[in-house]
Amino acid sequence: MMAERDVKSNENTAISLNDLLKVIAPDPSGRKLPPVEQWSPERSADIDMEIRADGSWWHEGGRINRKKLVKLFSTILRKDEDGSHWLVTPYEKVVVHVEDTPFIATRVDRAGEAGEDQKLAFVTNVGDVVIAGADNPLRIETDPETLEPSPYLLVRGRLEAKLARPVFYELAGMAVTSPEDEGRLGVWSDGVFFDIGPAED
Numbered sequence: 001m002m003a004e005r006d007v008k009s010n011e012n013t014a015i016s017l018n019d020l021l022k023v024i025a026p027d028p029s030g031r032k033l034p035p036v037e038q039w040s041p042e043r044s045a046d047i048d049m050e051i052r053a054d055g056s057w058w059h060e061g062g063r064i065n066r067k068k069l070v071k072l073f074s075t076i077l078r079k080d081e082d083g084s085h086w087l088v089t090p091y092e093k094v095v096v097h098v099e100d101t102p103f104i105a106t107r108v109d110r111a112g113e114a115g116e117d118q119k120l121a122f123v124t125n126v127g128d129v130v131i132a133g134a135d136n137p138l139r140i141e142t143d144p145e146t147l148e149p150s151p152y153l154l155v156r157g158r159l160e161a162k163l164a165r166p167v168f169y170e171l172a173g174m175a176v177t178s179p180e181d182e183g184r185l186g187v188w189s190d191g192v193f194f195d196i197g198p199a200e201d
Contacts, residue, residue, distance in 0.1 A: 033075050033156070034075060034076050034088075034089075036076055036077070036078040036088040036157075037078065037157055039088050039089065039090050039093075041088065041089065041090060041091050041092045041093050043091060043092035043093070044086075044092065044093050044094070044095065045092065045093075045094050045095070046094070046095045047059070047060070047094055048060045048061070049087065049094060049095070049096045049097065050096065050097045050098075050099070051085070051096060051097070051098045051099065051102045052099045053099040053100040053162075054104070055102075055103060055104035055125045057070045057073065070126060071126045071127055073087055074102070074103070074126040074128075076088050076089060077096065077102055077159060078093075078157060078158075078159075079102075079157060079158035079159050080158070081158075085097075085098045085102060100162060101152060101159075101160045101161055101162045102159055102160075102161075103124040103125060103126060103128065103155055103159065103160070103161035103162070104124060104125045104161055104162055104163075104164055105122040105123070105124055105125075105130075105153055105161040105162065105163045105164060105167050106123060106124065106125050106164050106167065107122065107123040107167060108120055108121065108122050108123075108163075108167050108170055108171060109121045109123075110174065114174070115176075115188060116188045116191060116193075117188075117191070118188055118189065119131050119132075119133075119189055119190050120132045120171075120174075120187065120189040120190075122153055122161065122163075122167070124155065124161045125161075128155055128156075128161075130153060130154075130155050130156075130161070131189065131190055132153060132187075132189035132190065132192070132194065133189055133190030133191065133192050134190070134191075134192050135154075136153060136154045136155065136156075137153075137154055137192070137194065138151065138152070138153050138187070138189070138194040138196070139151070139152050139153075139154075139194075140152075140195070140196055140197065149168070149196070149197060150162065151163040151168045151171070151196065171187055171196065172185075172196065172197075174187050175187055175196055175197075176188070177199065178193065178195060179193060182199070183198060183199050184197070184198060184199060185197055185198070185199050
């Protein structure tokens with residue numbers, strides 16, 4: 001059992017993990033996400049919540065193993081312009097320390113004929129299904145020292161998922177030559193071409 005303790009917010013009120021659970025009211029249909037981008041609560045706190053690089057969630061040093069609980073928390077997660085992550089309710093927000101990205105893309109499926117008209121649907125570790133496209137772009141960051149690529153997909157708002165290595169390998173297997181540069185490779189999804197790296201010599 002994960003230990004819990006109350007901490008003081010900037011309004012001198014105690015917020016605990018249980019308090020958060022009490023105010024999260026999931027949509028009965030399971031389809032509609034809470035409008036966290038519209039909420040601006042004044043109360044905030046740090047209760048030692050963390051999302052590690054492998055997508056696992058932790059509280060006060062203990063891993064949260066209940067998948068339903070992690071999925072529930074993920075629905076009220078928000079990333080602000082300054083890069084900070086929060087669990088947000090209409091009444092309060094709790095900072096979440098994110099090591100890399102909050103989500104991991106664990107699967108990719110291709111729909112339609114290969115080429116410009118295909119759609120690439122990604123599934124995250126918390127069950128989100130995202131079709132890469134203009135509103136949900138893919139991007140690649142390359143380590144300047146190791147030249148190791150790190151692929152990311154925008155899920156919603158400013159929240160991203162990092163593609164698991166097997167998913168990126170599968171994506172690379174779908175790569176075609178860029179329509180603008182024969183020296184680059186990429187993939188099409190929902191009418192958008194996403195560059196994923198240089199073509200091999």
